[in-house]
Amino acid sequence: MNSFARQRVPSTTDVVVIGSGVAGLTAALSAAQNGSRVLLAERSRHIGGTSAYSGGLLWIPLNKYMRDKGIEDSLPDARQYLTAFGLSRVPSSLVESYLDAGPRMLDFVESVTPVRFTCDTSIPDYREEVPGWRAGGRALEPLPVPGGVLGDFAGEVRESRHFGRLGRLTREEMRRYRTRGTPYQAALEALDEREAADIRARGRGLVTGLLAGCLESGVVVLTGRGSSNFKYVAVRSVAWSSSHSWA
Numbered sequence: 001m002n003s004f005a006r007q008r009v010p011s012t013t014d015v016v017v018i019g020s021g022v023a024g025l026t027a028a029l030s031a032a033q034n035g036s037r038v039l040l041a042e043r044s045r046h047i048g049g050t051s052a053y054s055g056g057l058l059w060i061p062l063n064k065y066m067r068d069k070g071i072e073d074s075l076p077d078a079r080q081y082l083t084a085f086g087l088s089r090v091p092s093s094l095v096e097s098y099l100d101a102g103p104r105m106l107d108f109v110e111s112v113t114p115v116r117f118t119c120d121t122s123i124p125d126y127r128e129e130v131p132g133w134r135a136g137g138r139a140l141e142p143l144p145v146p147g148g149v150l151g152d153f154a155g156e157v158r159e160s161r162h163f164g165r166l167g168r169l170t171r172e173e174m175r176r177y178r179t180r181g182t183p184y185q186a187a188l189e190a191l192d193e194r195e196a197a198d199i200r201a202r203g204r205g206l207v208t209g210l211l212a213g214c215l216e217s218g219v220v221v222l223t224g225r226g227s228s229n230f231k232y233v234a235v236r237s238v239a240w241s242s243s244h245s246w247a
């Protein structure tokens with residue numbers, strides 16, 4: 001189990017990130033990994049926002065996981081699809097930035113957090129009629145993460161009322177358990193095991209892994225009960241093995 005400690009809120013910082021969904025956590029992680037002192041302020045009692053509630057699926061064209069599974073993608077196709085999907089209202093600079101940074105973001109997150117992704121080939125792009133569409137591979141799912149990576153702060157991540165217990169199984173696992181011939185009992189046993197080991201999947205797993213990366217990177221995290229009442233939660237690991245591996 002990893003260990004993080006409560007400390008004083010620093011009086012100075014370089015970057016303040018507001019909100020602890022996947023956007024805020026990834027921004028904080030990136031700033032901290034680039035050498036900034038980062039304060040992440042979350043107004044609610046728990047970390048994760050809507051992201052912890054969600055399915056945690058990412059849509060990233062040209063990702064290495066689809067390549068590994070032999071699914072072809074191309075920059076012109078991804079550009080065409082994204083541009084048409086955005087009804088040409090999205091500035092092309094943003095489209096280009098997204099297509100360029102998306103695959104690099106995956107490598108970055110995997111290199112500094114316990115988060116690992118896999119591509120779900122069963123999820124098609126939403127609009128089949130749009131040129132550049134792919135039947136699967138651009139949608140990525142985070143693999144399960146143990147709550148233990150947060151040490152004493154495992155309970156600080158928001159629960160998902162949407163998924164409830166089922167949030168401990170990935171989308172792919174759910175599909176497998178739904179298939180005919182798989183005993184219902186096996187799904188219940190798998191859920192019991194996941195619960196006992198506090199293994200988290202979907203958005204809550206993604207938030208757990210990103211938060212662990214943030215804390216390890218020295219991000220100071222504040223939570224509160226309202227925008228004017230922040231309560232300090234945790235700062236960087238004080239007992240983190242230098243040989244620690246996320247693998």
Ligand SMILES: Cc1cc2nc3c(=O)[nH]c(=O)nc-3n(C[C@H](O)[C@H](O)[C@H](O)COP(=O)(O)OP(=O)(O)OC[C@H]3O[C@@H](n4cnc5c(N)ncnc54)[C@H](O)[C@@H]3O)c2cc1C
Nearest residue numbers: 019020021022023042043044049050051054055056057162
């Ligand atoms: C059931 C469900 C399933 C979903 N599944 C998917 C999916 O599979 N894939 C997908 O791409 N999207 C999905 N979505 C949508 C996705 O969850 C959101 O688009 C995404 O989480 C937004 O992330 P965020 O970091 O921008 O915001 P959030 O995760 O909402 O985080 C914002 C945080 O900022 C905090 N905050 C707000 N104001 C302040 C303030 N003034 N001071 C401090 N803190 C503040 C909030 O409390 C919150 O914690 C799903 C949504 C739901 C509800």
